[in-house]
Structure formats: C-alpha cells, structure tokens
Amino acid sequence: MALIEILNAEGPVAELRLNRPEKKNAVTLELLADLVAACTKLAGQPGLRAVVLSGEGGDFSAGIDTSVLMGFAGKLDAIKAEMLAPPDGVANRFQAPAMALANLPVPVIAAIDGVCFGAGIQLALAADFRIAAPGAKLSIMEAKWGLIPDMGISLSLPKLMPADRAKALIMTARVMSGEEALAEGLVTRVSDEPHGAAMAFAQELSARSPDAVRASKALVDALWENRSAEGLRLEAELQAGIMGAPNQVETVMARMQGREPEYK
Known part of the structure; x- marks a missing residue:
C-alpha cells in the first residue's frame, strides 16, 4: 500500500493523500520520503494548476508515529x-x-478533518491555504x-x-478546534466538507491564468521574506540540544506512566 497516494496526477488539479488511515495517518520516515518524491514528481508535471x-x-494526521x-x-x-548535516x-x-x-x-490547499497534530500540522502549514x-x-x-x-514550522x-x-x-x-484555529490565523477558512471545499477552490x-497564479504565489512568498535556510538550521540546532536530555526523557516517561513529570 502506498503511503502517499497521487490522484489525478496528470490533470490540472492533483491530490496528495496521506494513506495510513488505520494509524490516523501518523507520519513515518518512509511516508516523509514518499511525500518528497511525490512533490518532486508533481513539480515537473505539465499542465498542473493546483494541489x-x-x-x-x-x-489529516495524528503526527509523528511514536x-x-x-x-x-x-x-x-x-x-x-544527521539533523545538523x-x-x-x-x-x-x-x-x-x-x-x-x-x-x-502551484497553490497547495490542505483539507483538514479529524486530527491534525504535530508533524501533521507542520505539513498542513506548509500549504498555501488550509480549509478545516x-x-x-x-x-x-x-x-x-x-x-x-x-x-x-519556520517556513510557515x-x-x-x-x-x-x-x-x-x-x-x-x-488542542484547537477548526474554528479556534481560524481565529488564531492557522487556517484560511472552515467548512463542514473541507475536502470538497478544497477541491472547489482548486x-x-x-480556471485563472496559470502564469498569473504561479507568479502571485512567488510574489507573496518573496514579500513575506521566507528565510528558509536560517530557520531550518535553528530548528535542528535547538531540537538536537533537547533530544535525549534529562528533562525530555522525563517528559516521555511521565506521559507513558501516566504521572506528573518531575523536572530538574
């Protein structure tokens, strides 16, 4: 079973679908790699207008698989x-x-239903629009x-x-509802049928000029000063300093044992 499905890959509106429904689409390393490969394929697809x-x-996704x-x-x-290099x-x-x-x-529209946690929300935030x-x-x-x-997350x-x-x-x-996420600015709009609304928007x-739509995305991204290399490096450096440290280990153990953590 493909962890990432590409639907209508050769049409003007393609779909990328996380495909681990039995695990609430929890993210694995294989799924992440497959998503990059799928994006690479679509990036060079002639006639693509939206995703x-x-x-x-x-x-949507329960986040990183434990x-x-x-x-x-x-x-x-x-x-x-590896994170730092x-x-x-x-x-x-x-x-x-x-x-x-x-x-x-091209514009990417995330359709968010159910849970959208951790790694899942960071993928959704990478889209241009989110409908929840x-x-x-x-x-x-x-x-x-x-x-x-x-x-x-530094990208978005x-x-x-x-x-x-x-x-x-x-x-x-x-944990926020879709309505609360809208108020916080994390989602673009809410809809009782987010997938249908996302497809309609796509x-x-x-139907617009593909040159104008692509240029609009490039213009706004440039105006908002996306400093990807600097932010991504900082993410990795800070996380590397936390992972495996006593307080992070205590956090995990306390959650697994159902108790309050005791931090140093």
Whole structure:
C-alpha cells in the first residue's frame, strides 16, 4: 500500500493523500520520503494548476508515529548528527517534506478533518491555504513530548501569526478546534466538507491564468521574506540540544506512566 497516494496526477488539479488511515495517518520516515518524491514528481508535471493535500479515512494526521520516536533510542547521537548535516545543506529529512510542499510552484490547499497534530500540522502549514472542518482538532503538539516543532514550522508560522501567540501555541501544545484555529490565523477558512471545499477552490484557481497564479504565489512568498535556510538550521540546532536530555526523557516517561513529570 502506498503511503502517499497521487490522484489525478496528470490533470490540472492533483491530490496528495496521506494513506495510513488505520494509524490516523501518523507520519513515518518512509511516508516523509514518499511525500518528497511525490512533490518532486508533481513539480515537473505539465499542465498542473493546483494541489490538494489531505488524509485518508477522516483524519489529516495524528503526527509523528511514536514508533519512530522509540526507534531513536540508542542512536540519538547519529540522529542529531544527521539533523545538523542535511544532504542539501538546507533541509534535513524531517524538514524536507514541508519545504517540498512550500516549493511547489502551484497553490497547495490542505483539507483538514479529524486530527491534525504535530508533524501533521507542520505539513498542513506548509500549504498555501488550509480549509478545516469546524470540529477538527489541531495542535502544535511537540511540547507534550518535551520537544519543539522542527519539521519546517519556520517556513510557515512567522507568516501567519504574531510571535506571542505562536509561542503560546508551541509552549502549551493547546488542542484547537477548526474554528479556534481560524481565529488564531492557522487556517484560511472552515467548512463542514473541507475536502470538497478544497477541491472547489482548486478548480477555481485552475480556471485563472496559470502564469498569473504561479507568479502571485512567488510574489507573496518573496514579500513575506521566507528565510528558509536560517530557520531550518535553528530548528535542528535547538531540537538536537533537547533530544535525549534529562528533562525530555522525563517528559516521555511521565506521559507513558501516566504521572506528573518531575523536572530538574
């Protein structure tokens, strides 16, 4: 089973769908790699006008699969070294999918239903637009594991909200409804049928001049000063300093044992 489905790849409106419905589309390393490959394929697709990003089975994504985090045990030094030395000098493999989505030359619209947590919301934030169900649940959730968001959030969040509100969401890992996320500026609009609304919007955009739409995206991205290399490097450096440190380990153990953490 493909972890990323590409639907209507040769049409004007293509779909990218996270495809682990039995796990609420929780993100694995393989899924991240497949998403980058899918974006690379679509980036060179003639006639492409827009892309809709969604999750299979009623959820966008529950975030990083906990098996991935558990798999880091015993090899944290290697993981940190990899994070700090990305192969292209810019984005490591955790950040590359968000960068690949953001760099698609056409508008990307994320349709958000169910849960959209952690890594999932960072992928959604990499899209140009987000349409969420009113009852969807969204959270920048890494603080619950004693970590920070480091999968490309520096590409997106500074464009969407003031620093104080961003800090509050990152530090508290607050779970928001679609309506609350709209009020915070994280989503573009809400709809009872986000996928249908995203497809309709994509069709509307595809009817416009493709040159003007692509140029509009490039113009706004440039005006908002997307400093990707600097932000992505800072994400990796800060996360590497936290991972495996006593307080982060205590956070994980306390959550797994159902108790309050005791920090040093």
